[in-house]
Amino acid sequence: MRHLITFIGLALLSQTAMAQEYNDLKILFADGDYEKLVKKAEGYTTNDKTKYDPVPYFWAAKGLYKISLSGTDDERFKNAYKDAIKFLGKGIKYDLKKNDGQAMEEFNEFVVMFQMTCFNRISNDIEAGDYRKAYSWAGRYKKITQNPVGVYLIMGACKYQAKDRSSARTNWKEADALLPEITGVESWSDADKQVLMIGIIETAKAYKMSMQDDKAKDILGKAAQWFEEDEEWQRRYDDYVNS
Structure with a gap:
């Protein structure tokens, strides 16, 4: 008792x-x-x-x-x-x-806002070609999201650009396991959507650089249903086509 x-x-x-x-x-x-x-x-x-x-x-x-x-x-x-x-x-x-x-x-308002500040650091470093820093920020972003698939794509692309093909494949493998589970991104935060978008574009670029055009087309095709009406997606897609 x-x-x-x-x-x-x-x-x-x-x-x-x-x-x-x-x-x-x-x-x-x-x-x-x-x-x-x-x-x-x-x-x-x-x-x-x-x-x-x-x-x-x-x-x-x-x-x-x-x-x-x-x-x-x-x-x-x-x-x-x-x-x-x-x-x-x-x-x-x-x-x-x-x-x-x-x-x-x-604390949703704060979480959503803070995620976006971290995403901006990732995006700015990728735009500047500093994939080492982008990888580091992506790793931190993974701690504050429930939708890590885009993070794995970005980390894989960053490792590819750093000539670390083994780590790139490891991260892409993690992403490949999660992608089929996505039924929609409507409930995702804006930052999570942007991370996924950049991850897909940067991964497609890496596949294109390694002469794996079929893989590039495949991952871009998966994303079209989520982002085809998005102006930022179109801008980044155009950059990919012209890269």
């Missing part, structure tokens, strides 16, 4: 921790005190009672992102943007595993 009471008590304690509203974090964010917000949120992520609650991770990510925009003299925040990705990735992981994605619904 004693063990049963202990178990029930622990379960209730866990539920209470997961149900916290974290008003202190909300107030710090509203006040623009982002460094204090991050430190406070980090405290929750290391506390045994709340370390698996996804909410503090989302708040830490929001604070770190704001710090990355405004800058700081505190050396602890010199990698604020990259640290924001780490916290957001953990928040998403714990939310899906323990909270049925409820926190992601609450």
Whole structure:
């Protein structure tokens, strides 16, 4: 009986921790005190009672992102943007595993916006021909998405451009396993769609460079149903044709 009471008590304690509203974090964010917000949120992520609650991770990510925009003299925040990705990735992981994605619904606006900032870094580096950096950002993006197929395509294309054919094939193999599972992209975030679009175009370019035109046509054909009305797709497709 004693063990049963202990178990029930622990379960209730866990539920209470997961149900916290974290008003202190909300107030710090509203006040623009982002460094204090991050430190406070980090405290929750290391506390045994709340370390698996996804909410503090989302708040830490929001604070770190704001710090990355405004800058700081505190050396602890010199990698604020990259640290924001780490916290957001953990928040998403714990939310899906323990909270049925409820926190992601609450922080959806931030998640969608932040994904786009990361996508822009990937896109800019690809446009500049810096495939090493693009690969690095794509790897980070994989931590903050539930739709990684485009990431694997980009990573494969980046490795191909870096003359690492083995790693390119490994990433493309991961993508090939996921592509048939896509029934539509209507519910995807804009960033996830853009990542998939670029991944397909860059992979097709790599196939074309390696004289595998059939593979290039095949993967472009798969994407047409999702992007044929998209102006950005048409622009990138034209670049591919003329490459």
